[in-house]
Amino acid sequence: MYSKALTGLSLLMTFSLCACSPSSAHPSDIKTFEVTVDNLTNAAEHSGQPFSPPVFVTHDEAVNLWNTGDKASMNLRDIAESGNRDPMVMMLKKAGKHILSLETPLMSPLMPAQSVTVRVKVDTAHPYLSSAWMLGRTNDGFSGQTMIDLMKVSAPITYNLYGLDAGTEVNNEKAGFLPALGKGNQRDPEDLPISIHEGITGKADAPLMWNWSTNSMAAGQTPVAKVTITPINQ
Numbered sequence: 001m002y003s004k005a006l007t008g009l010s011l012l013m014t015f016s017l018c019a020c021s022p023s024s025a026h027p028s029d030i031k032t033f034e035v036t037v038d039n040l041t042n043a044a045e046h047s048g049q050p051f052s053p054p055v056f057v058t059h060d061e062a063v064n065l066w067n068t069g070d071k072a073s074m075n076l077r078d079i080a081e082s083g084n085r086d087p088m089v090m091m092l093k094k095a096g097k098h099i100l101s102l103e104t105p106l107m108s109p110l111m112p113a114q115s116v117t118v119r120v121k122v123d124t125a126h127p128y129l130s131s132a133w134m135l136g137r138t139n140d141g142f143s144g145q146t147m148i149d150l151m152k153v154s155a156p157i158t159y160n161l162y163g164l165d166a167g168t169e170v171n172n173e174k175a176g177f178l179p180a181l182g183k184g185n186q187r188d189p190e191d192l193p194i195s196i197h198e199g200i201t202g203k204a205d206a207p208l209m210w211n212w213s214t215n216s217m218a219a220g221q222t223p224v225a226k227v228t229i230t231p232i233n234q
Helices: 004-008 074-082 086-093
Strands: 031-039 055-059 097-104 115-122 126-134 140-145 157-161 225-232
Touching: 031 126, 055 086, 055 115, 074 086, 074 126, 086 097, 097 115, 115 126, 126 157
Parallel strands: none
Antiparallel strands: 031 115, 031 225, 055 097, 055 126, 126 140, 157 225
16 A cells, blocks of 8 residues: 555656675676566556556575465565565565665656666576566555566567555555555455456445556456566677
């Protein structure tokens, strides 16, 4: 349940929080990629889903931000329910040799129809890219990437990302539980595995204009984001 105050901001500053512990790989083994995320949700005024400031990390197989079908960690819950990436970032910074790049672009939400680009590095010991951000007008909706093997990417690729439900809070869509509605930030907890999000249904106080899909539970669900990954100097 992302802060109401953040939904009106659109500052597109990108900075790197840290370049984590150096890799033991030879410099020639390190590859650099640009990762661009486009917010595909409804761009009409007061519509769609702002994305909370995201976190991107490249890592080895010992690090796992999330998987569909698994229970969400507390760090992911903080992102999915409130857009707070700080606990996740602190955890990743403590992961030491398991992390190669940690990028935290934006200080305010990525609004519908906007995009953000980061540069990340991978090597044979840290080939995976993962990321996460909140769907800002939901109870516990989020999106992102998990365990993308960039060492296998030799040409630009583009793919879609979908809305996910962290399973940590009931999607009640009620005022008092969605800060975006401006009437409180209560929790209605649940304990379910991560799954495809049903979207905003209009069953309570959240307006249907916040929905990103008219067919959310079907295989043809509307994506919330487009990701383009581009190798640099390879």
